Amino acid sequence: MKTSIATVSISGDFRDKLKAIQSAGFDGIEIFEQDFIATDASPREVGAMVRDHGLEIMLFQPFRDFEGLPEPLRTRAFARAERKFDLMQELGTDLVLVCSSVHPEALGGIDRAAADFHELGERAARRGLRIGFEALCWGRYVDDHRDAWEIVRRADHPNVGLILDSFHSLGRKIPPDTIRRIPGDKIFFIQLADAPAIPMDLLYWSRHFRNMPGEGDLDVTGFMRAVMATGYRGPISLEIFNDQYRAALPRLIAADGRRSLVHLMDRVRQAEPAVVADLPALPPRAHAQAIEFIEFASGGEDAGRLETILTALGFEPAGRHVSKAVTLWRQGAINILLNTEQTGFARSAFVTHGTTVSDIAVRVDDAPATLARARALGTDLFEQATAPGELQIPAIRGVGGSVLRFVDPKSDLGRLWEVDFRLDRPGPLAGAGLTRVDHIGQTMIYAEMLSWALFYTAIFEAAKAPMVDVADPDGLVRSQAIETAGGALRVTLNGAESSRTQAGRFISDTFGSAVQHIAFATDDIFATAAALAERGFPVLDIGPNYYDDLDARFGLDPDLLARLKAGRIMYDRDRGGEFFQLYGRAFGEGLFFEIVERRGDYTGYGAPNAPFRTAAQRRTARPTGMPAR
Numbered sequence: 001m002k003t004s005i006a007t008v009s010i011s012g013d014f015r016d017k018l019k020a021i022q023s024a025g026f027d028g029i030e031i032f033e034q035d036f037i038a039t040d041a042s043p044r045e046v047g048a049m050v051r052d053h054g055l056e057i058m059l060f061q062p063f064r065d066f067e068g069l070p071e072p073l074r075t076r077a078f079a080r081a082e083r084k085f086d087l088m089q090e091l092g093t094d095l096v097l098v099c100s101s102v103h104p105e106a107l108g109g110i111d112r113a114a115a116d117f118h119e120l121g122e123r124a125a126r127r128g129l130r131i132g133f134e135a136l137c138w139g140r141y142v143d144d145h146r147d148a149w150e151i152v153r154r155a156d157h158p159n160v161g162l163i164l165d166s167f168h169s170l171g172r173k174i175p176p177d178t179i180r181r182i183p184g185d186k187i188f189f190i191q192l193a194d195a196p197a198i199p200m201d202l203l204y205w206s207r208h209f210r211n212m213p214g215e216g217d218l219d220v221t222g223f224m225r226a227v228m229a230t231g232y233r234g235p236i237s238l239e240i241f242n243d244q245y246r247a248a249l250p251r252l253i254a255a256d257g258r259r260s261l262v263h264l265m266d267r268v269r270q271a272e273p274a275v276v277a278d279l280p281a282l283p284p285r286a287h288a289q290a291i292e293f294i295e296f297a298s299g300g301e302d303a304g305r306l307e308t309i310l311t312a313l314g315f316e317p318a319g320r321h322v323s324k325a326v327t328l329w330r331q332g333a334i335n336i337l338l339n340t341e342q343t344g345f346a347r348s349a350f351v352t353h354g355t356t357v358s359d360i361a362v363r364v365d366d367a368p369a370t371l372a373r374a375r376a377l378g379t380d381l382f383e384q385a386t387a388p389g390e391l392q393i394p395a396i397r398g399v400g401g402s403v404l405r406f407v408d409p410k411s412d413l414g415r416l417w418e419v420d421f422r423l424d425r426p427g428p429l430a431g432a433g434l435t436r437v438d439h440i441g442q443t444m445i446y447a448e449m450l451s452w453a454l455f456y457t458a459i460f461e462a463a464k465a466p467m468v469d470v471a472d473p474d475g476l477v478r479s480q481a482i483e484t485a486g487g488a489l490r491v492t493l494n495g496a497e498s499s500r501t502q503a504g505r506f507i508s509d510t511f512g513s514a515v516q517h518i519a520f521a522t523d524d525i526f527a528t529a530a531a532l533a534e535r536g537f538p539v540l541d542i543g544p545n546y547y548d549d550l551d552a553r554f555g556l557d558p559d560l561l562a563r564l565k566a567g568r569i570m571y572d573r574d575r576g577g578e579f580f581q582l583y584g585r586a587f588g589e590g591l592f593f594e595i596v597e598r599r600g601d602y603t604g605y606g607a608p609n610a611p612f613r614t615a616a617q618r619r620t621a622r623p624t625g626m627p628a629r
């Protein structure tokens with residue numbers, strides 16, 4: 001199945017767009033008329049340029065306000081169409097998208113529109129061109145693919161077909177199964193876009209908030225299942241109008257686009273194997289069992305400071321790597337690696353970012369299969385030479401150039417600690433009562449959030465939690481959790497819009513997106529708090545107003561409230577249970593640790609507390625070179 005993307009979806013000039021689209025592996029493009037006009041090349045040159053990039057122009061679009069006009073506008077519309085046919089022939093494409101009219105003088109009437117399309121089909125046929133009709137969901141008389149299909153059906157011309165755009169159908173809540181009654185050979189082209197479920201004006205929503213399939217909330221999978229059921233096997237094309245994409249790196253968006261299509265068609269195949277027997281199979285999304293380890297890259301005095309903090313958190317050194325300057329720190333089921341190598345990837349990560357999480361390893365059912373899936377999704381593989389006898393842990397590039405590794409219990413990777421490490425002390429260490437990694441918080445610029453959410457949900461059997469806004473004193477930070485059903489893998493993506501927020505400063509201070517915090521779980525937050533106090537773990541101060549408000553909101557038992565206040569522990573509650581949070585002070589470039597206890601089935605991350613936590617962090621932050629106002 002051929003893949004395509006509309007040139008509007010990508011930023012940059014025309015050449016930037018083509019390069020990015022080519023390198024992401026698309027077969028073709030939808031050329032947006034405006035993008036063509038903005039170039040200084042002739043139509044023939046543009047056509048040649050596209051083909052020089054190994055791409056096909058699959059569609060020219062849009063042709064607006066055509067059907068149902070009274071004379072003399074009608075005659076003019078046909079003359080306009082002939083001009084565009086000339087252009088298409090020079091560009092070298094045979095299909096034009098006509099979107100439903102919004103013309104104030106359009107008359108409506110299905111038969112009138114059908115007659116117009118029949119005539120347009122005749123004219124197109126003379127030149128070997130084809131017409132595709134798309135219902136814009138804000139079209140004046142045609143805003144539903146069912147009406148567009150009826151017009152195409154009555155136009156009854158082999159050169160006139162239907163174009164379906166998932167946004168227009170799903171944005172209007174038209175059941176996708178209505179597509180199944182359309183013959184596949186009358187569907188000329190498929191445009192795909194997702195969007196977040198935010199109630200707003202349809203046109204504004206479409207032009208600013210579309211995103212890649214899987215990045216939003218629309219049932220694009222259901223839409224595509226219905227399309228495939230018709231027998232359609234033409235191109236699938238992304239048509240994404242999105243404000244962030246227009247400002248993002250062309251290559252990033254193009255690669256995400258390809259990834260979203262691979263992921264989408266895999267979902268379609270799984271949901272409806274009978275209708276897509278011809279699609280290639282992909283290894284399934286990985287089931288995450290646990291976070292196997294988190295590796296810090298550090299060096300010099302910074303490494304000593306991190307060791308002090310780990311010690312204060314109750315971790316103890318439990319072994320060393322057989323050949324590298326990597327120490328294993330353990331507590332409960334948590335494995336932290338501290339890498340102080342002077343060469344290689346960890347070193348360059350440290351030099352670039354300061355003390356930073358360079359690697360995260362996730363234990364999955366089948367590591368090689370996970371790697372194969374990630375590769376099919378177009379992620380970048382990561383390899384670094386290993387000494388003989390040491391394990392080559394499958395790895396890809398993740399957030400901010402860090403490394404995401406996959407281990408599994410069924411291969412040699414399950415013996416990682418015995419093979420690659422010399423363990424000083426077997427068995428778990430109780431320490432301060434930290435049991436496991438609850439979640440990892442990765443901070444990035446807001447424009448990258450959709451991309452990383454897609455990355456995680458396409459690789460792992462994981463879902464997105466609703467996005468929450470966190471009001472940092474210096475700007476808004478958006479937070480989106482990606483989590484597996486049992487919570488074995490929980491990642492919170494924090495997107496900073498302003499460089500002055502805690503998150504924004506972290507990005508500039510660390511030169512890019514990275515893990516900003518790690519939350520460890522405990523089964524007894526008060527016992528852990530006492531143990532940490534004994535070890536001198538520096539805790540973030542939370543002001544008294546917070547506890548007064550907490551009392552007002554929840555009417556807590558006075559004894560509990562006093563204990564929370566004394567321990568600087570934050571509290572939240574939802575329908576399922578209770579949540580306790582204790583924050584450490586930031587260190588290094590703004591990294592911090594958090595300790596949490598979940599009681600019952602609390603599902604969140606303490607979002608109501610985040611504004612007060614960020615304010616407290618701002619009060620205690622060291623100067624960062626940012627003007628403190």
Ligand SMILES: O=C(O)c1ccc(O)c(O)c1
Binds near residue numbers: 099134206239
């Ligand atoms: O926003 C628009 O006008 C517009 C144009 C062409 C399309 O294919 C579309 O889906 C929307």
Ligand SMILES: [Mg+2]
Binds near residue numbers: 239
């Ligand atoms: Mg469209």
